[in-house]
Amino acid sequence: MTPSVRAVDVILAKRRGDAHDRDTLEGFIGGYVRGEVPDYQVAAWLMAVVWRGMTERETADLTEVMADSGERLDLAEFAHPVDKHSTGGVGDKTTLVLAPLLAALGASVAKMSGRGLGHTGGTIDKLEAIPGFRAELDREAFFRQVREIGVAVTGQTRALAPADGLLYALRDATGTVASLPLIASSIMSKKLAGGARTIVLDVKVGHGAFMRTPDEARALAASMVAIGHHAGRTVRAVLSNMDEPLGTAVGHALEVREALATLRGAGPPDLRELVLTLAGELLEAAGLVTGRGEVEAALDDGRALERFERWVAAQGGDVARLDDLEVATETADWCADASGYLTSIDAQKVGAAVSHLGGGRRQKGDVLDLGVGAVMRAKVGDAVRAGEPLVTLHHRDGRGLEAAWATLAGAASIGERGERRPLVLEVVR
Amino acid sequence: MTPSVRAVDVILAKRRGDAHDRDTLEGFIGGYVRGEVPDYQVAAWLMAVVWRGMTERETADLTEVMADSGERLDLAEFAHPVDKHSTGGVGDKTTLVLAPLLAALGASVAKMSGRGLGHTGGTIDKLEAIPGFRAELDREAFFRQVREIGVAVTGQTRALAPADGLLYALRDATGTVASLPLIASSIMSKKLAGGARTIVLDVKVGHGAFMRTPDEARALAASMVAIGHHAGRTVRAVLSNMDEPLGTAVGHALEVREALATLRGAGPPDLRELVLTLAGELLEAAGLVTGRGEVEAALDDGRALERFERWVAAQGGDVARLDDLEVATETADWCADASGYLTSIDAQKVGAAVSHLGGGRRQKGDVLDLGVGAVMRAKVGDAVRAGEPLVTLHHRDGRGLEAAWATLAGAASIGERGERRPLVLEVVR
Numbered sequence: 001m002t003p004s005v006r007a008v009d010v011i012l013a014k015r016r017g018d019a020h021d022r023d024t025l026e027g028f029i030g031g032y033v034r035g036e037v038p039d040y041q042v043a044a045w046l047m048a049v050v051w052r053g054m055t056e057r058e059t060a061d062l063t064e065v066m067a068d069s070g071e072r073l074d075l076a077e078f079a080h081p082v083d084k085h086s087t088g089g090v091g092d093k094t095t096l097v098l099a100p101l102l103a104a105l106g107a108s109v110a111k112m113s114g115r116g117l118g119h120t121g122g123t124i125d126k127l128e129a130i131p132g133f134r135a136e137l138d139r140e141a142f143f144r145q146v147r148e149i150g151v152a153v154t155g156q157t158r159a160l161a162p163a164d165g166l167l168y169a170l171r172d173a174t175g176t177v178a179s180l181p182l183i184a185s186s187i188m189s190k191k192l193a194g195g196a197r198t199i200v201l202d203v204k205v206g207h208g209a210f211m212r213t214p215d216e217a218r219a220l221a222a223s224m225v226a227i228g229h230h231a232g233r234t235v236r237a238v239l240s241n242m243d244e245p246l247g248t249a250v251g252h253a254l255e256v257r258e259a260l261a262t263l264r265g266a267g268p269p270d271l272r273e274l275v276l277t278l279a280g281e282l283l284e285a286a287g288l289v290t291g292r293g294e295v296e297a298a299l300d301d302g303r304a305l306e307r308f309e310r311w312v313a314a315q316g317g318d319v320a321r322l323d324d325l326e327v328a329t330e331t332a333d334w335c336a337d338a339s340g341y342l343t344s345i346d347a348q349k350v351g352a353a354v355s356h357l358g359g360g361r362r363q364k365g366d367v368l369d370l371g372v373g374a375v376m377r378a379k380v381g382d383a384v385r386a387g388e389p390l391v392t393l394h395h396r397d398g399r400g401l402e403a404a405w406a407t408l409a410g411a412a413s414i415g416e417r418g419e420r421r422p423l424v425l426e427v428v429r
Numbered sequence: 430m431t432p433s434v435r436a437v438d439v440i441l442a443k444r445r446g447d448a449h450d451r452d453t454l455e456g457f458i459g460g461y462v463r464g465e466v467p468d469y470q471v472a473a474w475l476m477a478v479v480w481r482g483m484t485e486r487e488t489a490d491l492t493e494v495m496a497d498s499g500e501r502l503d504l505a506e507f508a509h510p511v512d513k514h515s516t517g518g519v520g521d522k523t524t525l526v527l528a529p530l531l532a533a534l535g536a537s538v539a540k541m542s543g544r545g546l547g548h549t550g551g552t553i554d555k556l557e558a559i560p561g562f563r564a565e566l567d568r569e570a571f572f573r574q575v576r577e578i579g580v581a582v583t584g585q586t587r588a589l590a591p592a593d594g595l596l597y598a599l600r601d602a603t604g605t606v607a608s609l610p611l612i613a614s615s616i617m618s619k620k621l622a623g624g625a626r627t628i629v630l631d632v633k634v635g636h637g638a639f640m641r642t643p644d645e646a647r648a649l650a651a652s653m654v655a656i657g658h659h660a661g662r663t664v665r666a667v668l669s670n671m672d673e674p675l676g677t678a679v680g681h682a683l684e685v686r687e688a689l690a691t692l693r694g695a696g697p698p699d700l701r702e703l704v705l706t707l708a709g710e711l712l713e714a715a716g717l718v719t720g721r722g723e724v725e726a727a728l729d730d731g732r733a734l735e736r737f738e739r740w741v742a743a744q745g746g747d748v749a750r751l752d753d754l755e756v757a758t759e760t761a762d763w764c765a766d767a768s769g770y771l772t773s774i775d776a777q778k779v780g781a782a783v784s785h786l787g788g789g790r791r792q793k794g795d796v797l798d799l800g801v802g803a804v805m806r807a808k809v810g811d812a813v814r815a816g817e818p819l820v821t822l823h824h825r826d827g828r829g830l831e832a833a834w835a836t837l838a839g840a841a842s843i844g845e846r847g848e849r850r851p852l853v854l855e856v857v858r
Contacts, residue, residue, distance in 0.1 A: 011604035015479065040472035044603035047476035050444065174473035175440035 014048040022061040046176040054181035060230035066189035069163035073195035078108035083196035090351035091245035096259035100307035103150030129253040129370040133317035184223040200282040204242040221428035239425040247271040251373015253325040263305040333389035341418035349411035353404035381420035443477040451490040475605040483610035489659035495618035498592035502624035507537035512625035519780035520674035525688035529736035532579030558682040558799040562746035613652040629711040633671035650857040668854040676700040680802015682754040692734040762818035770847035778840035782833035810849035
């Protein structure tokens with residue numbers, strides 16, 4: 001921070017509702033990362049941002065400043081570096097199907113992915129359900145793999161956008177998580193630092209999602225698309241329904257199994273639909289396909305499956321054991337208490353139930369049980385009968401089962417009419 | 430903080446605009462003082478308070494919680510314990526005249542007073558311009574003096590309302606100083622802890638004051654009167670004009686000299702008017718007088734002067750040297766650049782000029798020169814002529830004089846019509 005711009009003046013400017021210029025944001029946020037601006041000043045500023053908001057230009061500048069706070073991945077050697085981000089869903093194994101599909105159609109997927117926390121699982125954790133899979137690649141192996149097979153996924157390093165990690169922890173402790181510019185810049189700072197030129201965002205809407213209404217989700221999507229535009233990237237955002245878990249499987253090994261089934265043409269329709277939509281938008285934006293038909297073909301004719309197997313093998317996974325993943329064999333059913341049609345099933349509660357069984361982290365560093373989980377026995381719109389199973393839990397000796405039952409209480413709504421809602425609500429370009 | 434109320438939930442509640450109950454405030458602010466709630470959480474909460482405000486009840490509860498954070502002075506042995514607070518003016522030597530006047534009329538003035546910082550002086554510093562005066566009394570001597578002569582003034586101890594000191598420092602660093610409930614609770618917490626039953630507040634309005642408009646000042650006054658009501662105290666607030674320094678003298682020794690002149694019946698009219706108004710309101714509220722005439726008599730017949738001399742002597746001051754205080758003898762005049770009538774003179778700039786000469790602290794611990802200062806040669810409404818002095822500065826060998834000139838530039842406005850504004854704008858009861 002230059003001596004002429006004091007941290008307290010930055011706070012006072014935001015308190016008044018002024019927009020900061022990029023130098024000011026660099027001084028303030030850069031100063032925070034360097035330890036020159038104390039957390040209490042940033043905390044007051046965060047609340048002022050929640051109150052006053054940020055302009056589109058300002059949000060884009062904040063995002064660049066956060067992306068500049070650490071290393072930026074240089075993907076210039078690849079013709080079509082792409083990336084995808086989801087705002088966090090339950091049963092969301094999309095990346096496992098999407099990444100090899102994108103690679104099969106000529107895109108380069110050099111993806112940093114997170115581990116799960118709370119009720120949502122992480123892609124990296126799911127991949128580790130495959131025996132031998134190495135989720136942490138060094139930089140050289142990571143790039144070599146992208147060059148050779150077009151896809152590599154590794155754990156998120158602290159080196160990318162460290163400002164985001166610091167700010168997120170502070171926001172979590174200060175009641176400033178929910179803020180459109182802060183959410184948008186947090187997500188996009190990591191995407192910009194990740195180096196992809198074309199990015200598709202899966203913005204979840206509903207019970208199990210951070211955005212509860214389509215309006216909120218649309219505003220977030222528009223903000224992130226605008227940030228991409230300011231940064232010279234092409235960004236599209238798909239708003240997708242999260243009023244029930246995606247597909248039928250929740251839990252690491254169960255989700256890998258379902259992703260594999262989808263790559264073989266036997267997956268649940270909603271998962272397939274989401275994969276095709278995200279891939280279509282991304283590849284069209286990247287200029288690699290001209291219509292959804294080309295994407296569908298690559299999924300149906302086995303090219304995506306073949307790429308998936310090469311990917312798994314490249315990261316040490318035992319492809320021969322893909323049909324033999326370890327899943328908890330003891331099961332218990334959670335049943336409908338009325339007859340009618342399933343109108344919603346709270347994805348967040350299902351995710352939390354699986355977490356209780358050992359399939360989720362309460363805090364960083366918790367060891368996961370990758371074999372526990374839940375299988376949806378009915379999807380929204382299905383006819384159900386009282387006493388028949390809605391969800392089958394896979395557990396270990398009943399561990400966490402009581403808590404799972406308590407969490408699931410009231411999670412399902414059963415009504416008199418069956419109605420399926422569209423999975424994809426809209427696309428923001 | 431009880432385990433059931435997490436600090437982040439307190440912040441989120443204020444972010445939503447909810448009012449806290451007293452237990453919540455006790456847990457949060459009490460937790461901060463005990464070191465259990467970190468400053469970054471309090472900082473975010475402060476900005477949320479700036480944003481959402483506080484109800485009257487909530488502000489009163491916050492004030493009590495702050496007053497409860499340390500010792501409370503027990504003045505129950507006195508029949509009429511009174512106190513006065515000023516929101517901070519330039520040239521404000523009111524306490525030096527008011528305190529002995531109140532004592533002369535039967536009130537007990539057991540007053541904790543602050544030292545000056547920035548452009549406003551502190552009563553304690555002013556009293557130290559009297560040779561031998563001891564501004565720091567131990568508890569026993571303090572109470573004995575109030576019993577014997579009805580008045581004692583000592584430095585503010587950290588023991589009273591320590592939450593206020595902590596919160597004020599944090600507000601100063603986080604752009605959250607300007608907030609009605611935070612200002613009102615800060616002032617009143619120290620007054621409540623100070624133990625007086627009847628309190629008069631001098632709320633300054635104008636250039637040299639924290640409150641720039643009568644509306645702001647009225648709102649602050651009403652909030653503080655309401656806090657007093659909730660706490661079972663009688664509080665009245667006088668809104669007084671600070672569009673020019675009070676009286677003619679600014680600077681420690683110069684101000685003592687002017688206070689003494691006022692006690693002898695030869696002081697400036699505005700200072701006399703303010704003293705009589707504050708004393709009248711306070712003593713009437715305490716039931717000690719029924720009209721202003723009784724107050725005026727005690728000032729005019731020498732009873733207040735006699736009490737002042739006993740007070741100075743009781744705290745070690747050399748009464749024989751009161752007419753011989755050390756004042757810087759070198760002077761320099763700041764002159765009018767046009768002829769006409771003085772319409773305003775920025776009190777804050779005059780205070781800052783004296784500070785440059787060595788008469789103010791830039792930070793705690795700075796040693797003051799009690800002999801430097803400024804004398805107003807014209808008051809608002811007076812006719813002035815170009816080239817004739819408006820302010821005479823008393824300096825030491827020109828030290829700080831350049832900075833003082835620079836600060837004074839533009840401080841005076843000269844117009845075509847002379848108009849005196851009333852000093853006392855209104856009284857809030």
